[in-house]
Amino acid sequence: xxxxxxxxxxxxxxxxxxxxxxxxxxxxxxxxxxxxxxxxxxxxxxxxxxxxxxxxxxxxxxxxxxxxxxxxxxxxxxxxxxxxxxxxxxxxxxxxxxxxxxxxxxxxxxxxxx
Numbered sequence: 128x129x130x131x132x133x134x135x136x137x138x139x140x141x142x143x144x145x146x147x148x149x150x151x152x153x154x155x156x157x158x159x160x161x162x163x164x165x166x167x168x169x170x171x172x173x174x175x176x177x178x179x180x181x182x183x184x185x186x187x188x189x190x191x192x193x194x195x196x197x198x199x200x201x202x203x204x205x206x207x208x209x210x211x212x213x214x215x216x217x218x219x220x221x222x223x224x225x226x227x228x229x230x231x232x233x234x235x236x237x238x239x240x241x
Contacts, residue, residue, distance in 0.1 A: 151218025158210030165203035176200075 169176050180199045 148218050148221060151214045151216070151220070154210040154214030155218065156214075158207040158212075158214060161203050161207030161210065165200055165207065169200060 176199070183199055
């Protein structure tokens with residue numbers, strides 16, 4: 128039996144993302160909040176930050192034996208940055224399409240007699 132490929136272009140699924148800019152703002156705000164929490168929490172209360180790291184490590188070590196200790200600051204920064212990038216993509220997606228459509232309209236209706 129062979130492998131059935133339904134969509135040969137995996138980037139084609141990006142066309143089905145929503146186009147509303149408000150849906151892009153929500154992940155951007157959540158990502159900024161995670162990055163701010165990461166930097167402020169570490170500066171304001173380092174003791175509770177260390178306790179949270181220990182609790183998180185015990186939680187994940189319960190499910191996986193011999194797991195590497197997790198770094199909470201890296202996780203907050205990673206997920207915050209990922210949300211910012213994804214939200215920015217969704218937010219500017221409609222604007223990029225509008226700009227491309229407008230540029231295509233100008234090239235179709237514009238006559239160059241040179």
